Amino acid sequence: MKTLYIDCKTGAAGDMLAAALYGLLNATQRGSLHTALESIEGAKCVFADDKSQGVAGKHFNVFVGGIQEHELELDHEHQHEHQHTNFGTITERIASLNLPEVVKRDIGLVYESIIAAESKVHSMPIDKVHLHEVGDIDALADITATLYALELIAPDLIVCSPLVTGFGTVNCAHGVLPVPAPATKAIIEDAGHEILTVVGDIEGELTTPTGAALIRYFVDEFTDEFGENVTSLPKKSVGTGTKKFSRPNVLTVYLSDTSDTGENSDLSDNGAVGSESELTDEVAELSCNLDDMTGEDIAYATETLLKSGAYDVWTTPIYMKKNRPGVMLSVLCALNREKEFAALILKYTTTFGVRIKTERRRVLLRETTDTDTEYGAVAIKIGKGYGFAKQKPEYQSLAEIADISGIPTYRLRTLANEQK
Numbered sequence: 001m002k003t004l005y006i007d008c009k010t011g012a013a014g015d016m017l018a019a020a021l022y023g024l025l026n027a028t029q030r031g032s033l034h035t036a037l038e039s040i041e042g043a044k045c046v047f048a049d050d051k052s053q054g055v056a057g058k059h060f061n062v063f064v065g066g067i068q069e070h071e072l073e074l075d076h077e078h079q080h081e082h083q084h085t086n087f088g089t090i091t092e093r094i095a096s097l098n099l100p101e102v103v104k105r106d107i108g109l110v111y112e113s114i115i116a117a118e119s120k121v122h123s124m125p126i127d128k129v130h131l132h133e134v135g136d137i138d139a140l141a142d143i144t145a146t147l148y149a150l151e152l153i154a155p156d157l158i159v160c161s162p163l164v165t166g167f168g169t170v171n172c173a174h175g176v177l178p179v180p181a182p183a184t185k186a187i188i189e190d191a192g193h194e195i196l197t198v199v200g201d202i203e204g205e206l207t208t209p210t211g212a213a214l215i216r217y218f219v220d221e222f223t224d225e226f227g228e229n230v231t232s233l234p235k236k237s238v239g240t241g242t243k244k245f246s247r248p249n250v251l252t253v254y255l256s257d258t259s260d261t262g263e264n265s266d267l268s269d270n271g272a273v274g275s276e277s278e279l280t281d282e283v284a285e286l287s288c289n290l291d292d293m294t295g296e297d298i299a300y301a302t303e304t305l306l307k308s309g310a311y312d313v314w315t316t317p318i319y320m321k322k323n324r325p326g327v328m329l330s331v332l333c334a335l336n337r338e339k340e341f342a343a344l345i346l347k348y349t350t351t352f353g354v355r356i357k358t359e360r361r362r363v364l365l366r367e368t369t370d371t372d373t374e375y376g377a378v379a380i381k382i383g384k385g386y387g388f389a390k391q392k393p394e395y396q397s398l399a400e401i402a403d404i405s406g407i408p409t410y411r412l413r414t415l416a417n418e419q420k
Contacts, residue, residue: 004155005230005254011164011206012215014142016239016251019058021149022047023237024255026368027379027394029152032307034396036148039098043137045145047400049376050240055248056377057238060145062138085136087115093140099148100308106147106217107140113213117186139210146214152309153255160219161226162196163188166206183209187216196222202245230254234367283311284338285359288351289318291326298327301348305331308344332359368394371419375405378416393417 006012006020025033037045043062050059094107119125150158165180180188184207188195195216200206207215233254241249290298298315305313311332320326329349333341335358342354364383371380371393379397383390393416398409405412 001157001257002153002155003157003159003256004150004153005226005233005256006158006160006215006219007226007231007252007254008161008163008207008211008215009200010202010241010245010247010249010251011166011200011208012211012251013208013241014139014146014210014214015060015062016241016249017211017214018142018145018149018239019047019050019060020237020239020251020253021146021153022060023058023239024153024235024253025149026366027381027396028306029149030379030394030396032152032309033145033148035303035307036097036099036103037141037145039096040137040141040144041093041096043141045141046404048404052240052250053245053248055238055240055250057240057250059240059242060142062141064137087111090140097144098307099144100151103144103148103151106151107143110143110147110213110217113187113190113216114183114209117183117190117209117213120186120190121182142210143214147218150218155255157221158219159221159223160196160215161223162198163212163215164198164200164202164206166202166204167199168203168205170205179205180207180212181205181209184212187212191216194222195219196224202247204243204245226254230256280360280362282335282358282360284333284335284341285330285357286333286338286341286345287328287330287355288345288349288353289320289326289328290349290351291320291324292350293327298329298349301329301345304348305341305344308341309333309337310341364390371416373401373412373415373419375407375412375415376401378412380416 006017008016022030022033034045037043042064044064044066046061046063047058048061050057090111091108094104094111097104097107099107165184168179169176170179170181171177184205187209188197195212197207231254233256235255235257237253239251239253241251243249293301302313302315311334313329313331316328316330318326318328329345329351331341331345338356342356345351345354364385367382367384369380369382370377372378377397378401379394380391381394393413395409398412398416401407401412402409
């Protein structure tokens with residue numbers, strides 16, 4: 001069972017949630033998220049190493065027209081002109097995204113809660129509401145990154161600490177407003193279930209409407225505080241905020257995954273595992289033969305399957321009836337998603353049938369850590385089991401740093417290996 005814990009001592013904003021969850025993704029999942037974000041027209045999204053009052057973490061940056069945008073809820077004194085956006089425009093943008101349909105639905109529902117809050121605050125029909133702060137491209141990126149990262153992590157339970165709102169006043173498009181902003185307050189109060197909140201001792205807007213809407217949408221439980229059993233979990237990630245306070249402006253997430261460790265697991269220092277069952281699992285392998293699709297169409301189907309969360313997708317050249325050259329498309333996925341991936345294959349290929357079999361496999365217990373280089377932190381994948389351990393730098397992490405630094409990936413790989 002996967003349990004995700006969210007500790008928001010300095011509130012919650014969309015970019016902080018996105019950055020924190022990004023740190024829990026493996027290289028393949030990060031690649032899927034980057035590809036999805038590339039479909040947001042006019043935006044360039046970058047996850048970068050950052051520090052807030054000495055606490056290291058990730059920050060989610062969105063560039064629009066080459067200019068870095070901050071979520072306007074985090075900077076209400078922002079003086080650039082932004083087009084007001086209605087829900088119809090937002091719906092069109094969501095539909096155009098390269099995402100699984102379930103994630104598009106989630107994004108739409110989060111926006112619906114924001115629209116409903118604005119409608120209540122301004123006493124106007126929903127179809128007349130124009131969003132000043134959350135309708136912009138950077139906010140769409142925050143919501144998209146957060147919800148798709150959650151889909152990739154796939155927690156069974158999400159637990160959150162009390163949402164810290166802050167106090168005082170804030171300047172926004174409607175003038176000077178109290179904190180929490182009326183829209184944030186409406187989102188929390190109209191949730192239909194209790195959302196634990198505290199004012200805290202930091203003046204300013206700590207929880208934004210976007211942050212509140214996201215927390216409201218996906219959190220299952222709230223708790224007063226996390227004990228050491230949570231804060232000592234090895235799978236931990238920090239997202240940094242934009243505003244500067246006297247203390248770290250960070251949001252921390254922890255992931256407990258009993259499917260990784262198991263109740264009977266006995267992992268020694270050299271990677272030996274006492275319970276062999278912890279090193280095996282079962283997966284579904286789906287396949288079909290294709291002789292009437294172009295290479296471009298097969299490539300698109302392959303990309304779609306990978307973005308939807310397949311463990312792996314590959315093609316094998318074959319000869320079919322009447323000596324036609326063809327391709328066998330194969331997909332590896334979780335057993336409980338076999339029906340979903342069969343439907344995707346039937347939808348995105350020309351085949352009329354999909355073969356399915358269950359495969360038993362032996363695996364290493366995996367975890368991801370970071371190693372620092374002079375150009376940034378590189379994600380390292382570690383595998384342990386059967387009496388040994390091995391590790392390698394994650395390609396996607398190397399590629400991200402290469403894009404920013406201009407240093408080739410092979411040199412970054414050598415630097416990361418030297419830090420082991």
